[in-house]
Amino acid sequence: MERKIKIRIYTPKKDIVYKALKMEIDSAPYRKTSTVFENKEDFLYLQISSEDLSALRGTFNSYMNWLKVIMENLDS
Numbered sequence: 235m236e237r238k239i240k241i242r243i244y245t246p247k248k249d250i251v252y253k254a255l256k257m258e259i260d261s262a263p264y265r266k267t268s269t270v271f272e273n274k275e276d277f278l279y280l281q282i283s284s285e286d287l288s289a290l291r292g293t294f295n296s297y298m299n300w301l302k303v304i305m306e307n308l309d310s
Contacts, residue, residue: 243278264289
């Protein structure tokens with residue numbers, strides 16, 4: 235059974251965050267998950283899908299860590 239995590243991200247600096255996180259997503263070597271990352275209107279949308287729950291959780295945690303680092307550096 236395929237499982238999905240979908241999140242909507244709001245940040246005033248969404249174009250910068252999108253470019254930085256998109257680069258990480260595009261270069262990620264994850265084979266057990268698929269990711270869709272979109273920059274639409276006022277939000278960023280991230281969807282991760284997988285049949286492997288552990289892979290789904292791991293991919294999500296990796297992207298959230300990257301997002302945290304990006305956001306912290308933009309605030310400093």
